[in-house]
Amino acid sequence: MDIVRTEAESALIARASDNQIEGPEWLKDLQDAARDEFQSLGLPHRRVEEWKYTDLKSGMRTAFDLADAGGAVDVSADAVMAKLPDGLAEREAYHLIVVNGVLNQGLSETEISGGVEVLSLKDALLANAEWIKPLGAVQQADRDAIQALNLATMQGGVCVRVPEGAKLDKPLHVIFVTTGAGPRAVASRLFFDIGREADVQLIESHVSLEDAPVESNVAGEFIVGSRAKFRHMKMTMDHNDSVHLANFVGRLGEETDYGFFQLVLDGGISRNQFEMRYDGNDAIANISGAALLQGKSHADLTLVMDHAATGCVSRELFKTVLDDQARAVFQGKVIVQPGAQKTDGEMMSKALLLSDDAEFDSKPELEIYADDVLCGHGATTGQIDEDLLFYLRARGIPEKEARALLIQAFFGEALELVEDEAVRDVMIEQAVNWYSKTR
Amino acid sequence: MAAVKETIEHVKEIDVDKYKYGFSTDIEMVKAPKGLNEDIVRFISEKKGEPEWMLEWRLDAFERWKTMSEPDWAKVSYKKPDFQDLYYYAAPKSTEGPKSLDEVDPELLETYAKLGIPLKEQEVLAGVEGARVAVDAVFDSVSVVTTFKKELAEAGVIFCSISEALKEHPELVKKYLGTVVPKSDNFYATLNSAVFSDGSFVYIPPGVRCPMELSTYFRINEMNTGQFERTLVIADKGSYVSYLEGCTAPMRDENQLHAAVVELVALEDAEIKYSTVQNWYPGNKEGKGGVYNFVTKRGDCRGDNSKISWTQVETGSAVTWKYPSCILRGDNSQGEFYSIAISNGMQQVDSGTKMVHLGKNTSSRIISKGISAGKSSNTYRGLVSAHKKASNARNFTQCDSLLIGDQCSAHTVPYIEAKNSSATFEHEATTSKISDDQMFYAQARGLNEEEAVALIVNGFAREVIQKLPMEFMAETQKLIGISLEGSVG
Numbered sequence: 001m002d003i004v005r006t007e008a009e010s011a012l013i014a015r016a017s018d019n020q021i022e023g024p025e026w027l028k029d030l031q032d033a034a035r036d037e038f039q040s041l042g043l044p045h046r047r048v049e050e051w052k053y054t055d056l057k058s059g060m061r062t063a064f065d066l067a068d069a070g071g072a073v074d075v076s077a078d079a080v081m082a083k084l085p086d087g088l089a090e091r092e093a094y095h096l097i098v099v100n101g102v103l104n105q106g107l108s109e110t111e112i113s114g115g116v117e118v119l120s121l122k123d124a125l126l127a128n129a130e131w132i133k134p135l136g137a138v139q140q141a142d143r144d145a146i147q148a149l150n151l152a153t154m155q156g157g158v159c160v161r162v163p164e165g166a167k168l169d170k171p172l173h174v175i176f177v178t179t180g181a182g183p184r185a186v187a188s189r190l191f192f193d194i195g196r197e198a199d200v201q202l203i204e205s206h207v208s209l210e211d212a213p214v215e216s217n218v219a220g221e222f223i224v225g226s227r228a229k230f231r232h233m234k235m236t237m238d239h240n241d242s243v244h245l246a247n248f249v250g251r252l253g254e255e256t257d258y259g260f261f262q263l264v265l266d267g268g269i270s271r272n273q274f275e276m277r278y279d280g281n282d283a284i285a286n287i288s289g290a291a292l293l294q295g296k297s298h299a300d301l302t303l304v305m306d307h308a309a310t311g312c313v314s315r316e317l318f319k320t321v322l323d324d325q326a327r328a329v330f331q332g333k334v335i336v337q338p339g340a341q342k343t344d345g346e347m348m349s350k351a352l353l354l355s356d357d358a359e360f361d362s363k364p365e366l367e368i369y370a371d372d373v374l375c376g377h378g379a380t381t382g383q384i385d386e387d388l389l390f391y392l393r394a395r396g397i398p399e400k401e402a403r404a405l406l407i408q409a410f411f412g413e414a415l416e417l418v419e420d421e422a423v424r425d426v427m428i429e430q431a432v433n434w435y436s437k438t439r
Numbered sequence: 440m441a442a443v444k445e446t447i448e449h450v451k452e453i454d455v456d457k458y459k460y461g462f463s464t465d466i467e468m469v470k471a472p473k474g475l476n477e478d479i480v481r482f483i484s485e486k487k488g489e490p491e492w493m494l495e496w497r498l499d500a501f502e503r504w505k506t507m508s509e510p511d512w513a514k515v516s517y518k519k520p521d522f523q524d525l526y527y528y529a530a531p532k533s534t535e536g537p538k539s540l541d542e543v544d545p546e547l548l549e550t551y552a553k554l555g556i557p558l559k560e561q562e563v564l565a566g567v568e569g570a571r572v573a574v575d576a577v578f579d580s581v582s583v584v585t586t587f588k589k590e591l592a593e594a595g596v597i598f599c600s601i602s603e604a605l606k607e608h609p610e611l612v613k614k615y616l617g618t619v620v621p622k623s624d625n626f627y628a629t630l631n632s633a634v635f636s637d638g639s640f641v642y643i644p645p646g647v648r649c650p651m652e653l654s655t656y657f658r659i660n661e662m663n664t665g666q667f668e669r670t671l672v673i674a675d676k677g678s679y680v681s682y683l684e685g686c687t688a689p690m691r692d693e694n695q696l697h698a699a700v701v702e703l704v705a706l707e708d709a710e711i712k713y714s715t716v717q718n719w720y721p722g723n724k725e726g727k728g729g730v731y732n733f734v735t736k737r738g739d740c741r742g743d744n745s746k747i748s749w750t751q752v753e754t755g756s757a758v759t760w761k762y763p764s765c766i767l768r769g770d771n772s773q774g775e776f777y778s779i780a781i782s783n784g785m786q787q788v789d790s791g792t793k794m795v796h797l798g799k800n801t802s803s804r805i806i807s808k809g810i811s812a813g814k815s816s817n818t819y820r821g822l823v824s825a826h827k828k829a830s831n832a833r834n835f836t837q838c839d840s841l842l843i844g845d846q847c848s849a850h851t852v853p854y855i856e857a858k859n860s861s862a863t864f865e866h867e868a869t870t871s872k873i874s875d876d877q878m879f880y881a882q883a884r885g886l887n888e889e890e891a892v893a894l895i896v897n898g899f900a901r902e903v904i905q906k907l908p909m910e911f912m913a914e915t916q917k918l919i920g921i922s923l924e925g926s927v928g
Contacts, residue, residue: 353860
């Protein structure tokens with residue numbers, strides 16, 4: 001039977017065949033397998049259950065050309081910093097600048113005390129160190145089409161190894177920069193091996209030097225050792241015709257403390273997908289975020305918390321504000337494997353709809369195979385509470401301001417979860433700016 | 440934890456060894472040959488003396504069914520039925536229809552007696568005001584006896600078998616059949632459309648409040664008989680009806696397929712309350728045997744201010760796959776779904792509801808209580824959606840699961856789709872044993888531990904049990920022999 005391929009699919013398949021990264025034999029096998037998987041799966045569409053609400057087959061009409069990842073790209077650190085939101089560049093950090101998918105050593109600060117190794121993906125693969133070998137195999141489940149596509153087409157990325165007990169004095173800030181004429185595609189990867197009892201903060205930001213759409217495919221793999229603490233904060237500053245596809249998979253060791261927060265502001269089609277597996281007992285993970293969407297933005301957050309050990313805690317809180325024809329998707333699944341007793345899972349997704357043309361689809365799932373657990377989820381969808389509005393107006397606050405206050409209070413509840421004060425302030429300012437652009 | 444133990448004991452009672460409704464009755468049956476083809480469809484239609492359009496309808500459904508494949512998205516796994524190895528028509532052999540209960544085959548009456556269906560009792564009850572329940576008893580596929588028809592007729596209510604309705608009221612059947620569940624809706628509904636043997640038909644005329652609760656007992660009897668019931672309930676403007684459906688099946692080694700279709704139509708200001716107790720044979724300890732229950736149930740709140748309420752108690756069947764739904768088409772219409780699903784042994788339940796909000800100011804409420812024990816799997820799967828024009832749509836959903844033992848599983852898969860800013864949807868789901876907080880709360884008020892646990896377990900499913908009509912509440916207890924709710928009734 002002939003498979004009808006869209007233009008984008010054909011281009012992506014060609015890309016997967018042409019762009020293998022240099023590396024050891026095991027990587028070649030992995031990339032070949034991933035390419036075949038993508039070829040047989042094609043772009044995800046609404047008949048693929050996990051992608052029911054984000055149909056890339058119809059959403060991605062064309063695939064952009066892959067951005068030039070060679071050494072010819074001339075970028076200055078100042079130009080990159082200038083693209084970051086106010087305050088973020090000032091946040092002291094080890095800046096790791098990834099230009100068109102490849103870590104630019106010249107612009108980056110890779111000398112980090114405490115024995116922390118920071119390598120570009122290419123160098124790490126060429127060195128073929130033992131710690132890099134789980135790459136591509138951190139996840140337990142079968143790869144989906146987008147994960148396979150990343151593996152098959154990745155241009156580069158950042159590999160970090162944090163030794164046992166190392167506590168970083170400032171965050172690692174990975175800045176993904178895209179540059180080049182016209183719309184560009186990038187595929188990049190983060191690989192983190194965090195030793196026992198280490199303490200690491202990661203700031204991830206995405207910017208484009210030109211005002212052009214970007215199709216980015218980012219994958220992150222995190223192995224977090226016992227009793228380590230890991231914080232991950234993410235912001236994207238993408239053009240509104242962009243496609244941003246991110247996949248994060250992690251394995252959490254015993255008593256780890258993992259926290260993730262993301263702020264999504266418009267940016268075309270985006271999907272952030274998580275698959276966190278609790279391998280060790282008594283680990284804690286808190287994955288939260290806020291999304292503020294206008295225009296025709298489409299933001300998807302898909303999350304699997306896989307409890308394979310006992311006594312672990314998962315907390316998720318997502319707040320979404322939708323205006324115009326924006327659409328947001330929340331799919332969160334908590335799995336409690338047989339024997340994962342004493343699991344404590346709480347998941348909450350709340351959406352505020354400001355327009356009748358906006359749409360919010362949520363699918364919070366529980367899959368429980370153990371009896372001594374406490375799992376719950378909540379999902380609400382609604383509009384601004386007229387009673388609250390009346391309350392504020394009765395106290396002399398003009399309607400527009402009152403609305404702004406209520407919206408800020410709504411997403412503020414999530415933003416408060418960001419522990420890093422500087423990053424939190426940046427996010428709050430961005431969110432408030434976003435709102436002031438609305439009516 | 441005595442009450443938990445008590446619950447476990449109760450749940451165990453639906454186990455194979457104690458399945459007291461596992462018997463079969465020897466009554467001569469008239470069967471169509473095994474297998475499914477166009478001739479069988481024609482045979483069924485001819486046996487029932489159906490009009491030509493009905494035959495065409497069936498054949499069309501059959502044509503469509505041939506192109507469909509069995510759905511596999513539900514969280515259940517089972518040996519797919521061999522559709523060519525089933526009988527699609529079986530009717531008790533009798534020369535003339537019985538004119539009174541005395542003429543009914545005594546063995547049949549005995550069957551019902553074992554089930555605890557008080558057919559005889561009905562006659563006694565007949566003289567008693569206010570306690571009347573009409574029974575359109577279904578033995579395998581054909582309605583054998585219908586009582587209280589006369590009294591219902593006085594009220595203008597039509598309550599008969601669907602084959603009878605096709606003869607007596609073809610215009611009503613033609614007007615409404617397949618309008619809620621289209622004949623090619625899904626694999627099993629399409630199969631049902633092609634080969635449905637019989638079922639109940641209810642029509643409540645405008646402004647009439649049905650004088651009694653209508654009740655049908657289903658019973659699968661003959662070996663290898665697929666049951667393809669078709670129920671159609673129409674509540675005309677301003678009317679009200681409460682419909683009860685209860686089921687038990689005899690013990691059998693081979694899996695029995697039940698693929699029913701239930702369609703409800705509520706016109707302006709009408710209300711339909713549909714209650715089900717399902718206790719079909721769940722299979723033995725290894726999961727052998729047991730009924731496959733693949734049912735399509737859907738209600739259409741077609742008129743403004745109409746209301747449809749589903750209440751179900753699911754304790755039986757090896758595999759259950761059913762989602763009683765409401766299409767809230769009329770403005771201000773309301774949909775409700777109250778469910779208790781108990782699974783034990785190797786049972787698999789994938790059940791839930793769909794609330795599709797289309798009209799303005801529509802509201803829906805979903806309360807689902809899943810109790811999972813043994814090695815069973817219990818899934819709630821539901822959809823709540825608000826169409827762009829469904830302003831002020833409102834939904835409240837609560838799905839609670841209680842796990843008993845560490846071999847079972849409980850899942851929740853809700854889909855919530857809001858396409859309107861004035862839609863207010865709230866969804867809550869919990870999975871738990873009994874929480875320390877609840878225990879502390881109860882104990883702080885002077886209850887001892889045992890009493891506290893009893894209170895909490897009893898309270899778990901109460902919201903749903905209370906929604907059952909009185910007659911059914913008692914019947915439920917008798918039928919399933921488990922009572923999570925000792926204090927109710």
